[in-house]
Amino acid sequence: MKTANHKIADLLSTRKTEKRKSFAVLLDPDKVNFSTFPTFLEYAAEHGVDFFFVGGSLITHYAIDQLISAIHQNTDIPAILFPGSSLHIDPSADAILLLSLISGRNADLLIGQHVIAAPLLKQSGIEVLPTGYLLIESGRLTTVSYISNTIPLPRDKPGIVACTALAGEFLGLKNIFLDAGSGALFPVTAETIAAVRQTVDTPIIVGGGIDSYEKADNALNAGADVIVVGNGIEQNPDLLPEIAACVKAFNRKSDKVLRGL
Numbered sequence: 001m002k003t004a005n006h007k008i009a010d011l012l013s014t015r016k017t018e019k020r021k022s023f024a025v026l027l028d029p030d031k032v033n034f035s036t037f038p039t040f041l042e043y044a045a046e047h048g049v050d051f052f053f054v055g056g057s058l059i060t061h062y063a064i065d066q067l068i069s070a071i072h073q074n075t076d077i078p079a080i081l082f083p084g085s086s087l088h089i090d091p092s093a094d095a096i097l098l099l100s101l102i103s104g105r106n107a108d109l110l111i112g113q114h115v116i117a118a119p120l121l122k123q124s125g126i127e128v129l130p131t132g133y134l135l136i137e138s139g140r141l142t143t144v145s146y147i148s149n150t151i152p153l154p155r156d157k158p159g160i161v162a163c164t165a166l167a168g169e170f171l172g173l174k175n176i177f178l179d180a181g182s183g184a185l186f187p188v189t190a191e192t193i194a195a196v197r198q199t200v201d202t203p204i205i206v207g208g209g210i211d212s213y214e215k216a217d218n219a220l221n222a223g224a225d226v227i228v229v230g231n232g233i234e235q236n237p238d239l240l241p242e243i244a245a246c247v248k249a250f251n252r253k254s255d256k257v258l259r260g261l
Helices: 007-017 037-046 064-074 109-124 143-148 158-171 189-200 213-222 231-235 240-258
Strands: 022-027 051-054 079-081 095-101 127-134 177-179 205-207 224-228
Touching: 007 095, 007 127, 022 205, 022 240, 037 064, 051 064, 064 079, 095 109, 095 177, 109 213, 127 143, 127 158, 158 177, 158 189, 158 213, 177 189, 189 205, 189 213, 213 224, 224 231, 224 240
Parallel strands: 022 051, 022 224, 051 079, 079 095, 095 127, 127 177, 177 205, 205 224
Antiparallel strands: none
């Protein structure tokens, strides 16, 4: 069995403390063109992507191992599993977001799948990132809300979202993930992110509907520690350097504040 480590968890915690933001690209194995993937990986590394999240709500062609292998061969960027179920676990990943869907009342996604996954994760030694996953209403039915058979939290009720996140933190979850879902019409609002930021001390991950510099900047300023972009880059490859530039600009400002400039 591999030795347990906390490399990614420590990195997320340190960056939160230093008010440094991170950029994660979500890779859906069903949508990756492996013939051009190495070129994309070099492009992502060139622009300073911090993490690759690998997975999705529904995977019809299992290529997670092939995808992670390519990431490791072409970059030094951590590959972190973003599983839709216990079937999406691959021990070659650097870490796994062990998602508990605390915004819903589907027991299988609150604890059921985790019971199945636990012995596999223990044996693999992969770094486990216990994460409270909150699905936020985004203006349309998304794949994750359909597959999870849960109702998203209202996008105009920041208090409900914040209390749900706080309950997750009290239960021992180490990260909070606010997700509007792939292809979201609207991203998680700045008011909601800010309410969660004021309520919990964990790193906050935000994804879904972030398809512009302005939306990324809004999320970062509201308190997101990691912003996740997936579907937007698939539709517009130029979005990757645009979001990367936003994160870098925010971090430059943070660095100046830390140096007292």
